[in-house]
Amino acid sequence: MSTTTQEVKQVEKEPLFGKKERRLITDPLNDNNPITVQILGICSALAVTSLVYPSVVMAIAVIFVTAFSNLTTSLLRNYIPKSVRMIVQLIIIATLVTVVELMLKYFNYPIYKQLSVYIGLIITNCIVMGRLEAFAMANKPWRSFLDGIGNGLGYGLILIIVGVVREIFGKGTLFAGSPLEMKLIGNTSEFFINTTDSTLFGWYSNNNLMVLPAAAMFVIGIIIWIQRSRNTKLVDIS
């Protein structure tokens, strides 16, 4: 995280980016990762990660929604009637997701087509709702905003790792479908007729398993395994 540069600028206004605030962003990246530790927001993690490019777009969309829904809820937290708070939170989230959908249609129609229903499913991405309940309802707007960004980043991090693994082994490419598209490993002639990229391991033929949704489960399972072996305090006792 490059929070250090921002921190220098805001050193006078200490509470704006103090140690506590920085933790709000860095914690969800590892120790309190929404996917691997809090078990939140897994559906979309699986569905869109067969390629990196949609994963990145999805990650940005989720960061936007978590950050701004946290901010809005925190601003309204003293006015939201307890009895209907879930519905109020959902309305806020659904509005932001609709904004994301309209924006995608406006700026990048092909990727909107590709993500289709999964954009809508950000609403029911438990991370968003979970953070509203656990954090934004009880904290000040600025800190809630940071918490939203942090959790969005933690989620996006896993999404992109899974996407990279699946795309390289499943298709031998990276960023397929975007302007950055490149062929990394495997037989070049199979996909791009006149590619100039030199590729490694010409003998490699694509592993179809990695493209299937099930592969995402395996990859996340293994990420959890690695994370918990390094960080034994997270190990499940049950």
Add this chain to the structure above:
Amino acid sequence: MEALNVFIKAAFIENLVLAYFLGMCSYLAVSKSVKTAFGLGLAVIFVLGITMPINWIINEYLLSEDGLIGMDLTFLRFILFIAVIASMVQLVEMVIEKASPSLYTSLGIFLPLITVNCAILGGSLFMVSRDYTFGNSVAFGLGGGFGWFLAIIAIAAIREKIRYSNVPPGLRGLGMAFILTGLMGMAFMSLMGIDPAALAAGVN
């Protein structure tokens, strides 16, 4: 007849959890014991079965261009769908609290989480993108719920047994659950080629 096809398809062949991986959060979090999984599964069947037709009516008569308002309001779909789902969940919560306080306490915070169960909203969104008729949307709701129910019972049973196995510490619990679900998903993929219509007609 067509509705039956949709039901079978939604429950087995296009299982919401195992083919689309929808509703994973509560699926992983509440599948530690068969008993709670059973309760949550029932609740999901109920909520899916009830929200799907309601959302169908809303989509057909309120949001579409030829509906009552006569304007293309489809951009409000997310908000209306989720509002219907949230109120239905609240209803289920009240019913369970009255009918079975023990189930209510064991489901704990996961009951409100049905609202944010992707399977529920995902079901409604699939229904729209697939242009189901009213009858089919009911069948899809019940079938999808039933499929979800089956999947969570199955994983809960496996997780109860696997507790006695010697799994590497880092993989215990959640990690193993992920890998198991992946394997179950692959197993369910073999149901994919089944054509319910041909099955019903007795043709192979």
Add this chain to the structure above:
Amino acid sequence: MENNRYVIIFILVLTCTVAVLLTFIREATKDQAALNEDIFNKRSILSAIEVNLDKKVSEFSDEEVVNIFNDKFEQVVLDANGQVIEGVKAENIDMAKEKKKPEAERSLPLYIYRNGENVNYILSVRGNGLWDEIWGNIALGEDLNTVVGAAFDHKGETPGLGAEIKDNPTFSRNFQGKEILASDGDFVSILVKKGGAEPGNVHQVDGISGATITSNGVTDMLYNGIKSYQPYLETLRGKAQQGMLQQQ
């Protein structure tokens, strides 16, 4: 407990704000979104004749796509009997809606691409894959028989299996040079063959291994789809033949 009045007012105010906000954003983005969708569809038609274009479809800018359509395309809409419906543009035909109508009431969009000597006829077809709908555009050469190119898309086929009809360029490239008519002029369409096409057979292409149902879906879609264009194509072929006879 808060009183009910407050709750109701709160919800009402919130819903109204949200509705106004969203309507505003939608109105502001509507036109561009419609344009994007239009260009997206046009690109998929262009990709069927990619071999006859000077660069890859993805390298064209949006304006270039629109310009190609304005300058080099003729858009025709046909009814089920092969008669031209006047006053309708092919791009206004929604294939998804047409597919739901009974066959006799369907309208068929036909795009005719003219670039100098080169004439291509692009047919739109739509059918069912394994999970959901699949569709595609097939470009025929001047003889109304040889396939110049094809492009397919799908709503929800399995990635890595059925989705290969779109993701794997080899699949659509295999269609180039295939023929839809038997040597005696009867319509036979093109078969997507499980286990690989017979070498040299101009009516078969390789199927996708592991995706039999999607492959069969493409076969059926091509057969039914191209067949419905047959009446019009026949009249065109008839005209062409007469023209040749007169020249002789």
